[in-house]
Amino acid sequence: MQATFERACVTLRDLPNSALAEIAVAGRSNCGKSTLINALTRHASLARTSSTPGRTREIIFFQVKLDKGSPIYLVDLPGYGYAKAPGATKARWADILPQYVHERAQLKALLVLNDVRRRPGPEERVLLEWCAQRRLPLLFVLTKADKLAKNKRQLSARRFVEALTLEPGDDTSTTKQLSQWPKSAGPVVVSATADINIVQLRDRVLEFVF
Numbered sequence: 163m164q165a166t167f168e169r170a171c172v173t174l175r176d177l178p179n180s181a182l183a184e185i186a187v188a189g190r191s192n193c194g195k196s197t198l199i200n201a202l203t204r205h206a207s208l209a210r211t212s213s214t215p216g217r218t219r220e221i222i223f224f225q226v227k228l229d230k231g232s233p234i235y236l237v238d239l240p241g242y243g244y245a246k247a248p249g250a251t252k253a254r255w256a257d258i259l260p261q262y263v264h265e266r267a268q269l270k271a272l273l274v275l276n277d278v279r280r281r282p283g284p285e286e287r288v289l290l291e292w293c294a295q296r297r298l299p300l301l302f303v304l305t306k307a308d309k310l311a312k313n314k315r316q317l318s319a320r321r322f323v324e325a326l327t328l329e330p331g332d333d334t335s336t337t338k339q340l341s342q343w344p345k346s347a348g349p350v351v352v353s354a355t356a357d358i359n360i361v362q363l364r365d366r367v368l369e370f371v372f
Contacts, residue, residue: 165203168223168235174261178223183371184235184268188259188289189275191241194305194354198275199224199238201354202364209238221262234371235268242285263292271299271370278304278318278351282326290326290347299370302326302349303363308356315351322349 171177189195196209203226222238239259263272274289276282286302293300304322307315323343350366352359 163204164227165205165208165224168225170220170222172220182233182235183270184237185271185367185370186237186239186269187273188239193275193277195238195275197354201360273301273303275303275305278307278310300347302347304349304351307351307353307358319349319351
């Protein structure tokens with residue numbers, strides 16, 4: 163697998179004029195998007211990592227040449243939820259994300275990353291709704307699994323699904339919602355630094371383009 167940086171886009175007008183399939187990676191700032199992209203592509207320094215939340219402020223395109231078939235784009239979307247980002251920057255993110263998800267025909271699936279220790283918030287709900295409206299495949303990925311004991315990871319994944327299927331303030335039983343939760347939506351619990359379930363996640367991603 164070969165992967166190279168293609169371009170950084172500030173506006174939708176900057177996006178590549180290409181028919182290549184795109185898999186986009188979204189998530190809250192500092193959830194580990196860049197680290198996971200590096201792990202998925204087996205390139206340790208492909209995506210720039212930083213301990214500073216909100217570092218990714220553009221739509222970053224990486225071209226990935228697979229062992230078979232046409233290349234694809236792995237797309238790193240700006241992290242959301244960083245309270246200290248400048249107002250103009252947050253406004254631009256809020257404008258770009260829905261347009262990209264709703265209008266980009268080349269987009270074949272969205273990976274939504276969330277720290278395994280954190281419950282989903284309104285942003286994750288919105289992304290789920292956008293994908294449902296467009297019938298766009300979505301996969302939730304719970305990152306930083308190495309931060310939890312092994313016996314607590316699946317419990318955290320189940321609680322994530324329960325929290326996401328409930329309306330805010332709803333404390334009713336989740337049995338019905340969970341029975342309707344599509345297995346294709348995950349979540350997949352991973353750790354890029356400890357190489358937990360990275361191969362399995364890579365296989366899931368490739369299913370979106372083959």
